[in-house]
Amino acid sequence: MTTRVVLLGATGSVGTSALEAIAAGPFELVGVAANRDVAALAAIAERFRPQMTVVSDPSAGGELAARLKPSGLASDAGADALAALAAMDADRVIVAIPGFAALRPALAAVDAGRIICLANKECLVAAGDVVMARARARGATVLPVDSEHNAIFQVFEPAADAAITKIVLTASGGPFRTATREAMERATPKEALKHPNWSMGAKITIDSATMMNKGLEVIEAHHLFPVGPERIGVVVHPQSIVHGMVVYSDGSCLAHMSNPSMVTPIAHCLHYPARGPAPVAPLDLVACGSLTFEAPDEERFPALRLTREALRSGNVATNALNAANEVAVAAFLAERIGFLDIARTVESTLDAIAGLSLSCDSLDDVEATDREARRLAQLASAAAVTT
Ligand SMILES: NC(=O)c1ccc[n+]([C@@H]2O[C@H](COP(=O)([O-])OP(=O)(O)OC[C@H]3O[C@@H](n4cnc5c(N)ncnc54)[C@H](OP(=O)(O)O)[C@@H]3O)[C@@H](O)[C@H]2O)c1
Known part of the structure; x- marks a missing residue:
C-alpha cells in the first residue's frame, strides 16, 4: 500500500534526504512546501506531482503559480496555506522547517491527529509541553527523525521503562572539537560552517559548532522519552556512527549504528512500525575502523551547561x-x-x-x-x- 506523505521544508537538507527516501517508495508525495526558493520547489513539484505545493512567503506565491501553470499543478502561499497543507489528508507529515517557524505548521498537523515525522527540534525546545499535550489530546503521533532520537527510539523498550538507567545522545563534537577558546573567539562563519561529518542547513551547522545542538537535543529527548533530565547523557563520538544508546539496569547498553545519513531515520519513520529498504550504503564497520568516545567539555562549550540549566528552570x-x-x-x-x-x-x-x-x-x-x-x-x- 502506498503511504501518502506531506513534506514541509522540501528544499532544505533534511527535505532533500526525505525526497530520496520518498522516491525509493512505496510513498506518494501529496503535499510539499518551502519558504521562498520557488525554482527548487517548482522542480520538486514537477518531479513528484503533489496535489498541493505551498510557499510560506506570500510574496513568492505569484512566481510559484506562474512556474507551475504549464504543468497544471495547484499551488498556494502564506502561513494559512502552510498550516492547511500540514493538516491535509496524509499518512505522514515530515516537518523539516528549521527554528520556531515550524511550530504553527507542526501544531496544525498535531491538531489534525496526523503521524508527524519531526526533524525540527526547536519547536519541542520552545514549546514541548504544549506540542506533546496537544498530540496526546488529538491522538497524533510524533516520530523522531533527528538521528540521535530516532536511534534511541529504535532501541528504547517502553515496557522496560523502569529498567532504563540512562539514554545517551552522541555528538560529533563539530568543527571545533579540539579547538581552544582563543581559537573559537576568532572563528569565522565560514570555519564554523565546515561540519566534519554532516551536510546540513546553516542554523543547525552553527548549533553543532557551539554544541548548542546537543543541548537542544537533550531538551528534545526530555519531551520525547519518559526519562528525567538527569537520565539523559551526552557522549562525544567523532565518527558519527553510533547515534544513540539506551542503558538498562542489567548492564546492557543497546546502541543504534548507521552511516551518517538522514535518509535512514527518515525512511525508518516513513515505514514505521514496519521496516523497509532505504537508498543508503550498508554500514561497513571494518571500513569505519576505530570508534572513539569522549566526555563533552562544558568549559569550552558552555551551551551544554546553559541548556541543562534552562531545562531545570x-x-x-x-x-x-x-x-x-x-x-x-x-x-x-x-x-x-x-x-x-x-x-x-x-x-x-x-x-x-x-x-x-x-x-x-x-x-x-x-x-x-x-x-x-x-x-x-x-x-x-x-x-x-x-x-
Ligand atoms: N540537516 C540535518 O541533517 C538535520 C538533522 C537533524 C535535525 N535537523 C533539523 O531539521 C530542521 C531542518 O534543518 P535543515 O538542515 O534541513 O534546514 P535547511 O537546510 O536550512 O532547510 C530549511 C527548509 O525549510 C524551509 N523553510 C525555512 N523557513 C521556512 C518557513 N518560515 N516556512 C516554511 N518553510 C521554511 C526552507 O525553504 P527555502 O529553501 O525556500 O528557504 C527549506 O526547505 C531543523 O530544525 C534542524 O535542526 C536537521
Missing part, C-alpha cells in the same frame, strides 16, 4: 534559550557578533528573562515569551558588539 527558560540562540546564530552568520558571543547572548537573555513574569502554558504564552526573549537577545547581542 522550566519551559519559559527553554523557550527563551531557543529564541536567544536563533537571534545569536543569525547575528553570527551576519558577522555582527563573534562565535563565542552566541553562548554569551543566550546566557544574558536567560539571566534577563529570569526576573520576568512569563509563562509557556498555551500557544499564545509561548509566542509572547518567544517575542520577549528575541527582544532581549537583540539587546544582548548588540551589547556583545560594544564590549
Whole structure:
C-alpha cells in the first residue's frame, strides 16, 4: 500500500534526504512546501506531482503559480496555506522547517491527529509541553527523525521503562572539537560552517559548532522519552556512527549504528512500525575502523551547561534559550557578533528573562515569551558588539 506523505521544508537538507527516501517508495508525495526558493520547489513539484505545493512567503506565491501553470499543478502561499497543507489528508507529515517557524505548521498537523515525522527540534525546545499535550489530546503521533532520537527510539523498550538507567545522545563534537577558546573567539562563519561529518542547513551547522545542538537535543529527548533530565547523557563520538544508546539496569547498553545519513531515520519513520529498504550504503564497520568516545567539555562549550540549566528552570527558560540562540546564530552568520558571543547572548537573555513574569502554558504564552526573549537577545547581542 502506498503511504501518502506531506513534506514541509522540501528544499532544505533534511527535505532533500526525505525526497530520496520518498522516491525509493512505496510513498506518494501529496503535499510539499518551502519558504521562498520557488525554482527548487517548482522542480520538486514537477518531479513528484503533489496535489498541493505551498510557499510560506506570500510574496513568492505569484512566481510559484506562474512556474507551475504549464504543468497544471495547484499551488498556494502564506502561513494559512502552510498550516492547511500540514493538516491535509496524509499518512505522514515530515516537518523539516528549521527554528520556531515550524511550530504553527507542526501544531496544525498535531491538531489534525496526523503521524508527524519531526526533524525540527526547536519547536519541542520552545514549546514541548504544549506540542506533546496537544498530540496526546488529538491522538497524533510524533516520530523522531533527528538521528540521535530516532536511534534511541529504535532501541528504547517502553515496557522496560523502569529498567532504563540512562539514554545517551552522541555528538560529533563539530568543527571545533579540539579547538581552544582563543581559537573559537576568532572563528569565522565560514570555519564554523565546515561540519566534519554532516551536510546540513546553516542554523543547525552553527548549533553543532557551539554544541548548542546537543543541548537542544537533550531538551528534545526530555519531551520525547519518559526519562528525567538527569537520565539523559551526552557522549562525544567523532565518527558519527553510533547515534544513540539506551542503558538498562542489567548492564546492557543497546546502541543504534548507521552511516551518517538522514535518509535512514527518515525512511525508518516513513515505514514505521514496519521496516523497509532505504537508498543508503550498508554500514561497513571494518571500513569505519576505530570508534572513539569522549566526555563533552562544558568549559569550552558552555551551551551544554546553559541548556541543562534552562531545562531545570522550566519551559519559559527553554523557550527563551531557543529564541536567544536563533537571534545569536543569525547575528553570527551576519558577522555582527563573534562565535563565542552566541553562548554569551543566550546566557544574558536567560539571566534577563529570569526576573520576568512569563509563562509557556498555551500557544499564545509561548509566542509572547518567544517575542520577549528575541527582544532581549537583540539587546544582548548588540551589547556583545560594544564590549
Ligand atoms: N540537516 C540535518 O541533517 C538535520 C538533522 C537533524 C535535525 N535537523 C533539523 O531539521 C530542521 C531542518 O534543518 P535543515 O538542515 O534541513 O534546514 P535547511 O537546510 O536550512 O532547510 C530549511 C527548509 O525549510 C524551509 N523553510 C525555512 N523557513 C521556512 C518557513 N518560515 N516556512 C516554511 N518553510 C521554511 C526552507 O525553504 P527555502 O529553501 O525556500 O528557504 C527549506 O526547505 C531543523 O530544525 C534542524 O535542526 C536537521
